[in-house]
Amino acid sequence: MGFDEMDVDTIWMDGEFVPWEDAQIHVLTHGLHYGTGVFEGARCYDTEEGPALFRWDEHVERLFQSAKPYEMEIAHSHEELTDATLELIRRQNVESCYIRPIAFYGYDSLGVSPRDCPTRTAIAVWPWGAYLGEEALEEGIEVMVSSWRKHSSSQVPTNAKTTGLYVNSLLAGEEARRYGYAEAIVLNKEGNVAEGPGENLFLVRDGDIYTPGLSESILDGITRDTVITLARDLGYDVYDSVSLSRGELNTADELFFTGSAAEVTPIRQVDNVEIGSGSRGPVTEAIQQRFFEVVERRTDEYDEWFTYV
Numbered sequence: 001m002g003f004d005e006m007d008v009d010t011i012w013m014d015g016e017f018v019p020w021e022d023a024q025i026h027v028l029t030h031g032l033h034y035g036t037g038v039f040e041g042a043r044c045y046d047t048e049e050g051p052a053l054f055r056w057d058e059h060v061e062r063l064f065q066s067a068k069p070y071e072m073e074i075a076h077s078h079e080e081l082t083d084a085t086l087e088l089i090r091r092q093n094v095e096s097c098y099i100r101p102i103a104f105y106g107y108d109s110l111g112v113s114p115r116d117c118p119t120r121t122a123i124a125v126w127p128w129g130a131y132l133g134e135e136a137l138e139e140g141i142e143v144m145v146s147s148w149r150k151h152s153s154s155q156v157p158t159n160a161k162t163t164g165l166y167v168n169s170l171l172a173g174e175e176a177r178r179y180g181y182a183e184a185i186v187l188n189k190e191g192n193v194a195e196g197p198g199e200n201l202f203l204v205r206d207g208d209i210y211t212p213g214l215s216e217s218i219l220d221g222i223t224r225d226t227v228i229t230l231a232r233d234l235g236y237d238v239y240d241s242v243s244l245s246r247g248e249l250n251t252a253d254e255l256f257f258t259g260s261a262a263e264v265t266p267i268r269q270v271d272n273v274e275i276g277s278g279s280r281g282p283v284t285e286a287i288q289q290r291f292f293e294v295v296e297r298r299t300d301e302y303d304e305w306f307t308y309v
């Protein structure tokens, strides 16, 4: 679905609410040429208590953290970004939506150094359903181990959600789709499992849960953290700083992706190998159910994760 078919007409940009079509930037914007932007992807859920941002403070915090290695000064406070987002949602009457804050180096000069470039900031919200499709949540998806490796954390800060780094995600994801798969799994430079193009990865073996550690060149996913917390609270043992070899994907009982966009998506096949029974496994299902119960506020636990609109 294109944006022009959606019922959203306002973007917050550098402190102002502007009509969607006026949210424009110059073609010589630094961020366009060198990928010098940092961004977030968060969700607002239509909960039993009304629309609520899920783990918003952690998203804003990660945005500010992502800006640090680039010495980017975001000219708006955490609170301003929150107020702008809440107001965008209220003005446009969207009950559930995806939220995309971005900060980037703007137009001044086109040397690689962004020193004189202003930092621009924008926030957009729009309705967005299941990232990999509703069916994917139930049936699971088929994924391909990409021939592209993830950039190493010694080459770029992989824990900063930086616009330019997503060319790697695009290459891996599009390669997978070209071969008929829904998504990719990307190995890191050492050949261990890193993550998906826009998802963290979890593996279930003998009832225990494993996920690659932060030193495996992954993004420190907020859904990853949510799932670790929920799984432990459900009584599972979760090992969250492991290295996983490619071969362990094939022998896993269950695999699933997590992400603000992908939520909790089961993986039923990797390359030519069926995972477990070839459908959503019982541990994945238990965690997925708990996840949706929590984000839709069908339980009053974890109230601290919500910012109500």
Ligand SMILES: Cc1ncc(COP(=O)(O)O)c(C=O)c1O
Residues within 6 Å of the ligand: 041, 169, 195, 196, 197, 198, 199, 200, 218, 219, 220, 221, 222, 223, 224, 258, 259, 260, 261
């Ligand atoms: C590369 C990558 N890994 C993992 C994730 C999952 O992170 P989160 O759960 O914070 O959305 C994302 C999505 O933001 C991502 O782009």
